[in-house]
Amino acid sequence: MLSTWLTHETIRIVDSVDNWKQAVRLSAIPLLESEIISPSYIQAIYQMHEKIGPYYVLAPGIAMPHARPEEGVNKLGLSMLLVRNGVSFCSQDNDPVYLITMLAAPDNNSHLEMLTELAELFSKPTSMQAIFKADNVEQILSIVNQY
């Protein structure tokens, strides 16, 4: 169940951000606070983005920033940041991005079930539109809890 990972503590909503780096940093806060990731994980995402482009922007409006387990992941975790006004990730086909879901995987396998459920959610346009338009965390949770 996605609700194991996505909770009142790990989902946040803001109206706007200055840029993609701020969006990634804000999406990481719940994971940093609970020590699921260390600050180096965010730097690893920035560096890879600058090297190979916005590799983690999955589809229109959806980004899933993540790096390798050895780059600062302590435990399995997931967080969500909704940016109501959207933000550019320099992704030609998928900007603006509204939902930033940070993935923290401690190894190559333990996140596969979580990711399978997340893929189901991301591939349902009606659910995603409802999340993009959510006014509060409760509304996002009510959708997430279906997966």
Add this chain to the structure above:
Amino acid sequence: MKIMAVCGSGLGSSFMVELNIKKVLKKINKEADVSHADLASATPDAADLFIMTKDLAASSGIPADKLIVLNNIIDINDLEAKLVTYFDNH
């Protein structure tokens, strides 16, 4: 045959693509050994067909006839159309 879904880290997006490839193969009744990996592991000999996004395709060094380029990682219809075209031509 071997199909490899590729992303920057070999963890997140490539696994989502792997799931979709398996769904499409089932639907179009084709069999393949599907895996996911990071860009560094995606050497031309590692699989018969590589599937990745436009962002990565240019720097991958994979020959065009072994490559499917996706615009959108979770658009399963786009993936199906491109896989069907690939199987028609091979």
